[in-house]
Amino acid sequence: MNFPKNTQPLATLVLGGNGKTGRKVAERLSKLNVPVRIGSRSGNPRFDWMEESTWRPALKGMDAVYVTFQPDLTIPEAQPLIEAFARTAVQSGIKKLVFLSGRGEKEAQMCESLIINCGAPWTIVRCSWFNQNLSESFLVEPIQSGVVALPVGNVGEPFVDTDDVADVVVAALTEQGHDGQVYELTGPRLLTYAQVVGEIAQATGRDIRFIQVTPEEYAEELKAAQVPPEFIDLILHLFTEVMDGRNASLTDGVQRALGRQPKDFSTFVTETVGTGVWKG
């Protein structure tokens, strides 16, 4: 489907603008000559989710916001902070909010409803697990070490690429016709973690094994790696609750928003091998 472009570019505050999706959104908007401001603790002006006094200066002069919440939508603070932020954004004259959400997470869906009811036009981009958790996040080290031990079994997840996420977000910010849409994004294939690790092992030519462990064993492993306790709880919650098979289905969100198929996992693997991030 072809959506008409916005007549005026919306100066956009990109929260988490140096993160997995925000970085790509900011790059794409800048290439389209859309004015962009990075919203993060190292941004100028600084934006910190945990410090409300930083919000208004970051919103000043902006028309739109790409809302990504850190560290994760499942923490108890997420809902009150997102509700307060959306209110402040509307008071500051924001005309459009695009919200990054998580698929099959009840806490994330509660946060979506706060955005939907904030009074400004919105688009929800509700995503399955990112491919980039394997290349830019907590799964890089296990892959480098050659043993990926996780508390998850034979459950298929339709990993989605952050290139697709960023393309949908940019479409929602620069084109008409995306207001009021909930785009549920998945990749084109269901993959178990054993298959994911198998594909990476084959592409890198390395011996990388996947092992299923208990949640208790995984928690011990994270503790030994000095992961802060609050993050251990968060990661365990995601693996034990969200990876229970509820997301083991494909959606047409990328096709609906962009009129094309999502990127396949194998393409991501081929591109990522070239970066060297998975070397032993």
Ligand SMILES: NC(=O)c1ccc[n+]([C@@H]2O[C@H](COP(=O)([O-])OP(=O)(O)OC[C@H]3O[C@@H](n4cnc5c(N)ncnc54)[C@H](OP(=O)(O)O)[C@@H]3O)[C@@H](O)[C@H]2O)c1
């Ligand atoms: N990973 C997945 O598979 C997945 C799937 C669906 C949904 N989600 C959702 O995606 C969201 C995260 O988005 P993302 O992965 O694109 O971002 P991300 O990579 O987690 O963003 C990281 C950046 O956020 C900034 N940041 C960290 N804490 C902050 C704070 N307190 N205030 C302001 N900025 C802060 C940091 O920059 P500074 O150091 O400069 O502050 C950091 O570089 C989460 O809400 C998660 O629930 C994730």
